[in-house]
Amino acid sequence: MERPARDRSFVAQAAAAAKTTALSTDRAVIDRLSWWLTEPADPSFVAVQERALTQFQQLSAPIAAKAVEDTAFYRYGRLLSRNDVGFDVTRFGDSSADFHANMRRRRDSFPHAMLATATHDHKRGEDVRARLAVLSECADEWANLVTRWIVQCRPLRRELDGALIPRASDVAMLLQMVVGAWPPELDVHDGNGRAVFAERLAQWQEKALREAKLVTDWAVPNEAYEAAARRLATSLVAEDAIPELLTEIFAFIERVAAAGAVNALAQTLLKLTVPGIPDIYQGAELWDFSLVDPDNRRPVDFALRAAGPDASPMEDLARTWRSGRIKQALIAQTLALRRSKPKLFADGSYEPLQVSGTLADHVIAFARRLGSDTAITVVPRIASTFLVRREIGFKPDAWEDTAVRLQSDQTLTSVFDRQVFSQAHVSVAQLFGRFPFALLMHSSVE
Numbered sequence: 532m533e534r535p536a537r538d539r540s541f542v543a544q545a546a547a548a549a550k551t552t553a554l555s556t557d558r559a560v561i562d563r564l565s566w567w568l569t570e571p572a573d574p575s576f577v578a579v580q581e582r583a584l585t586q587f588q589q590l591s592a593p594i595a596a597k598a599v600e601d602t603a604f605y606r607y608g609r610l611l612s613r614n615d616v617g618f619d620v621t622r623f624g625d626s627s628a629d630f631h632a633n634m635r636r637r638r639d640s641f642p643h644a645m646l647a648t649a650t651h652d653h654k655r656g657e658d659v660r661a662r663l664a665v666l667s668e669c670a671d672e673w674a675n676l677v678t679r680w681i682v683q684c685r686p687l688r689r690e691l692d693g694a695l696i697p698r699a700s701d702v703a704m705l706l707q708m709v710v711g712a713w714p715p716e717l718d719v720h721d722g723n724g725r726a727v728f729a730e731r732l733a734q735w736q737e738k739a740l741r742e743a744k745l746v747t748d749w750a751v752p753n754e755a756y757e758a759a760a761r762r763l764a765t766s767l768v769a770e771d772a773i774p775e776l777l778t779e780i781f782a783f784i785e786r787v788a789a790a791g792a793v794n795a796l797a798q799t800l801l802k803l804t805v806p807g808i809p810d811i812y813q814g815a816e817l818w819d820f821s822l823v824d825p826d827n828r829r830p831v832d833f834a835l836r837a838a839g840p841d842a843s844p845m846e847d848l849a850r851t852w853r854s855g856r857i858k859q860a861l862i863a864q865t866l867a868l869r870r871s872k873p874k875l876f877a878d879g880s881y882e883p884l885q886v887s888g889t890l891a892d893h894v895i896a897f898a899r900r901l902g903s904d905t906a907i908t909v910v911p912r913i914a915s916t917f918l919v920r921r922e923i924g925f926k927p928d929a930w931e932d933t934a935v936r937l938q939s940d941q942t943l944t945s946v947f948d949r950q951v952f953s954q955a956h957v958s959v960a961q962l963f964g965r966f967p968f969a970l971l972m973h974s975s976v977e
Contacts, residue, residue, distance in 0.1 A: 539569040604654070605743035608704040611711065612663035615654045623667060627895050627912070631883040634897070638806040638881040646802045649812035649819050651828055655711065656819035661798055662791025663711040668915045669787075676783065680706055683776045687766045689759050697760040698746070705736060705764060710784055712820050715792070715853040719781040722769075729769035733761045735822040789923050790915035792818075792852050793967045796923070797895075797910035799858060800968045803865040804899065804908045806881055816862055817855030845947045846965055852923045857966075861947070865970060868906070868946055875904045884909075886959075888933030893917075894959055896935045907943060909935055909962050909969040923967050930959040943971040 546565035550558050567583050596616075604614040613620045625633070637644070648657040655663070666673045681702050688695045688702070697705075709732065717724045737757055740747050747753035766772040795818070802809045812819070814831040821827035840848070840860035848857035869876045879901035886894045896909040911917070917929035934956045937943065943952045948965055962969040 612660040646807040647810040654823045656821035658795040659711045661795035665787040665790045726769040875901045885936040890933040905973040907971040933959040946970040
């Protein structure tokens with residue numbers, strides 16, 4: 532049962548690389564694993580080695596998860612919306628064409644697989660990630676801001692053995708989390724609210740630092756470093772120790788929050804209408820600005836959620852978007868449509884729609900069809916500069932000549948405001964005139 536030379540060479544190289552970063556106490560384990568995977572087995576030892584190889588394969592996935600998602604992802608903070616379970620940190624985004632190709636493959640191969648954007652195990656809630664994604668639209672500005680903010684945080688850090696703690700990279704991650712997870716309804720002047728948020732951030736930070744295992748870990752906590760990190764989070768957010776800095780951070784949050792909400796609503800509508808079975812994690816019917824566990828496992832206020840969505844028109848909910856009721860209404864109305872047309876969404880085709888005009892790449896549009904039933908979804912992407920300040924509505928002339936070709940001779944009705952569309956081409960400005968998303972249905976649904 533001799534292993535091919537190329538396999539032995541690969542394992543040997545991997546083992547050597549692993550030993551350069553492993554703890555000294557772990558190097559013997561690496562050598563043993565390398566031997567198991569590469570050495571020709573003695574005939575009397577084949578059964579034992581085969582069992583070892585099988586168990587290694589069974590353990591390799593959780594070990595990889597622990598190494599990548601629960602270690603490396605806590606060390607690398609370029610854009611934290613990409614550092615989550617099942618994510619690829621090197622993949623920052625796809626084009627509309629790539630999205631459609633992926634959805635077609637999903638429709639062909641896994642049409643009934645689960646679609647989850649939040650779970651008990653996520654590192655950041657789905658709406659935190661949606662807001663952080665906006666940073667990729669203003670990357671140069673964000674890089675300049677976070678660099679300057681780290682310098683301004685200097686009085687809140689301390690020296691230990693000639694070095695400033697926490698390290699600049701950990702401060703950068705904290706600042707990114709402050710921006711991404713700041714609750715939509717939390718005013719900067721609300722001291723009690725800031726204190727609650729700061730405590731949540733501190734708990735996230737402690738876990739993040741220990742999981743990263745660079746300066747502290749679960750087995751041997753570096754109490755001095757962790758205390759300095761907690762002090763920074765508390766001083767910055769709860770105590771407002773540098774008022775001009777927190778004021779500037781909050782002003783930036785206010786600039787990107789609405790765009791993050793638009794991303795979140797677009798993601799929600801996509802999850803409910805692309806091929807697959809949508810899963811809504813507990814409490815995520817409203818905004819999900821939770822952090823890593825145990826924060827994302829806090830008791831859910833079911834009474835609050837059971838009280839809505841109320842009968843308010845969607846336009847009113849759009850104006851009061853910070854409450855999260857617009858997300859809940861979008862979910863409720865789209866799920867009601869799915870319940871009325873289960874076969875359409877379970878087995879219907881997936882057809883990308885042609886988008887034309889100056890901003891065509893800023894729109895995703897597709898149809899689900901089955902028999903005489905048609906549902907059309909249209910959402911924006913990379914659209915932060917098109918929004919009215921602090922609102923989730925678009926500027927009147929934002930979409931210029933951009934239009935969607937509906938490819939249908941059917942009369943279509945908006946699920947959310949009952950507008951009727953009968954033309955072959957519809958301007959995106961008209962589709963997004965009231966809400967930053969659109970779901971149209973063949974009028975037989977009425």
